[in-house]
Amino acid sequence: SQQGEEDPQALSIQEGENATMNCSYKTSINNLQWYRQNSGRGLVHLILIRSNEREKHSGRLRVTLDTSKKSSSLLITASRAADTASYFCATDPNQAGTALIFGKGTTLSVSS
Amino acid sequence: KAGVTQTPRYLIKTRGQQVTLSCSPISGHRSVSWYQQTPGQGLQFLFEYFSETQRNKGNFPGRFSGRQFSNSRSEMNVSTLELGDSALYLCASRQGLGELFFGEGSRLTVL
Numbered sequence: 743s744q745q746g747e748e749d750p751q752a753l754s755i756q757e758g759e760n761a762t763m764n765c766s767y768k769t770s771i772n773n774l775q776w777y778r779q780n781s782g783r784g785l786v787h788l789i790l791i792r793s794n795e796r797e798k799h800s801g802r803l804r805v806t807l808d809t810s811k812k813s814s815s816l817l818i819t820a821s822r823a824a825d826t827a828s829y830f831c832a833t834d835p836n837q838a839g840t841a842l843i844f845g846k847g848t849t850l851s852v853s854s
Numbered sequence: 855k856a857g858v859t860q861t862p863r864y865l866i867k868t869r870g871q872q873v874t875l876s877c878s879p880i881s882g883h884r885s886v887s888w889y890q891q892t893p894g895q896g897l898q899f900l901f902e903y904f905s906e907t908q909r910n911k912g913n914f915p916g917r918f919s920g921r922q923f924s925n926s927r928s929e930m931n932v933s934t935l936e937l938g939d940s941a942l943y944l945c946a947s948r949q950g951l952g953e954l955f956f957g958e959g960s961r962l963t964v965l
Binding site: 772773775777782783784785786787790830832834840841842843844845846847 | 858887889896897899902909910912942944946951952953954955956957958959961
C-alpha cells in the first residue's frame, strides 16, 4: 500500500513558471526522497531530505519537509519543457530494514 | 560505473506461462529491490534482497518470487501469469539507506 500521496495528480504549466507538488505520508520517517520518471523509463533520484531537515535545495529544485504535518513539497522553479515527467515521493520509514514506499506520483506537463 | 541493468527490456507472454526477469545492480551495491508499476496501482513494492537474503516482502501472492546470488545479481520469477501481471517491473539497487538507483525496467505484457 502507498505510504505517500502526491497532490495534484496532474499539473500543466507553461515554460518559465514554477511547479509545486505536494506529498503527504502516514508514519514517522528517516528520510523522504523525490524521484523523477520519464515516460516508461526507470526512476531517477532527485533529492533526499532527512527527518531533521526542513528545507533543501538542488539547482532549480527546492524541497521542504514538515514532519509535524507529515508532508513535503517539491518546487521546480523556471520550468522547462524537459521537466515534463512524473514525480514521485518516497518515504523511508523509521524502522530498520524497511523498504522505500512510493506514492502514485504527480504528472507534470510543461508546454513551450 | 555501470548503472543497474535489467533484462529483458520487453517481453510478451500468455496466461499460465511463467517469466524470469534479471537485474544486475551497480557494482558494490548489496541491496536489490523490485517494484511493479501499473497505471492503476502505481509503484508497488515486491521484495528486497540483501546479501542473498530476502529482507522485505510486499503484499503479493506466492506466484511472485525472487532470489539474489552471491554476486548481488537478482532474479524475480512470476509463475502462472495472469492478465493483471502486465506491468513495468523495476529493479533498484542501493548502498545503505541512501537513494535507490533504478534500471530501465522490464515491460511484461501478458496476453
